[in-house]
Amino acid sequence: MRDYHIHYYIDPCAWDEMTFPNIEKKCLELGITEGTVVKHYSAAMPNGKDYWICWHRIVPAQWQQYLDEFAAYKPEKMILHSGVETELCNEAGDINIPLEDQQKIDMVQLSVHYMIDLNCLPMDLMLYPNLDFCPEYKNDEGRRIVEEWRQKAAAAGAENIICGLVNGYMNAIKRFPKVKSLAHMADGLKPLRTYLVDVDSVPIKRIIEIFEPLMRLMAEKGVVWELLNEPANPEILKRANELGVTFTASADGHMLDSGWGPLSKHIDAERFIDKYGLTRGRIEF
Ligand SMILES: [Zn+2]
Numbered sequence: 001m002r003d004y005h006i007h008y009y010i011d012p013c014a015w016d017e018m019t020f021p022n023i024e025k026k027c028l029e030l031g032i033t034e035g036t037v038v039k040h041y042s043a044a045m046p047n048g049k050d051y052w053i054c055w056h057r058i059v060p061a062q063w064q065q066y067l068d069e070f071a072a073y074k075p076e077k078m079i080l081h082s083g084v085e086t087e088l089c090n091e092a093g094d095i096n097i098p099l100e101d102q103q104k105i106d107m108v109q110l111s112v113h114y115m116i117d118l119n120c121l122p123m124d125l126m127l128y129p130n131l132d133f134c135p136e137y138k139n140d141e142g143r144r145i146v147e148e149w150r151q152k153a154a155a156a157g158a159e160n161i162i163c164g165l166v167n168g169y170m171n172a173i174k175r176f177p178k179v180k181s182l183a184h185m186a187d188g189l190k191p192l193r194t195y196l197v198d199v200d201s202v203p204i205k206r207i208i209e210i211f212e213p214l215m216r217l218m219a220e221k222g223v224v225w226e227l228l229n230e231p232a233n234p235e236i237l238k239r240a241n242e243l244g245v246t247f248t249a250s251a252d253g254h255m256l257d258s259g260w261g262p263l264s265k266h267i268d269a270e271r272f273i274d275k276y277g278l279t280r281g282r283i284e285f
């Protein structure tokens with residue numbers, strides 16, 4: 001088995017136990033023989049500051065430490081790759097790590113952690129709607145802001161927003177060859193649902209049609225579609241599979257065995273892939 005998305009202890013969101021030797025030991029126990037240990041990398045925050053909600057800008061010393069420790073570690077029995085998890089920023093396909101630093105690692109896991117800047121729906125810092133992440137919005141003013149966002153998203157149109165997201169992914173893949181995996185994709189619509197975009201108002205056939213160029217591009221470039229064990233519309237996954245997309249399982253592990261995202265849950269993602277009869281992928285390095 002392979003898991004191209006394992007977090008490293010240098011990031012505050014990962015536990016101290018996520019060192020190379022511990023990760024290798026746990027991987028071998030679980031039957032994972034190839035993996036990527038990723039460092040979170042955000043060159044900039046949408047608000048231009050060091051911190052925003054639960055994300056933070058890369059600390060250069062920690063980045064260098066990650067690179068040095070990766071170079072120094074010689075795995076005994078598994079294949080280990082270096083990488084970052086970074087964000088898609090906008091419809092033009094900018095990603096949150098400069099080219100120069102992309103060249104220092106084997107791969108980029110590309111995520112949508114917050115709504116990207118779309119032509120039809122520009123990024124708006126005041127309108128971050130995920131109340132779970134923003135306890136300070138859990139009041140009347142917060143609810144007003146969320147409602148304003150919902151209306152803005154509705155005015156932009158769910159179909160246009162899906163098109164914008166697909167354009168962003170496609171442009172990033174075309175521009176940056178180190179993008180080898182789209183992280184925690186589920187059915188591709190999860191971040192839009194989080195941002196209250198009414199994706200279910202768009203017929204599933206139309207959604208699939210919008211995604212098809214991205215699916216074809218992923219198949220052509222060997223970019224894998226990463227799945228965690230989480231809800232996803234199987235029709236979208238099956239169409240991607242038909243068009244030659246391959247899938248990888250991950251636990252998005254931030255700890256070994258316990259906590260909210262343990263590596264030991266990897267097997268659940270493998271079962272998810274089997275449940276829908278999807279083709280497993282292997283990244284070419
Ligand atoms: Zn992520």
Ligand SMILES: [Zn+2]
Pocket residue numbers: 005007085252
């Ligand atoms: Zn992650």
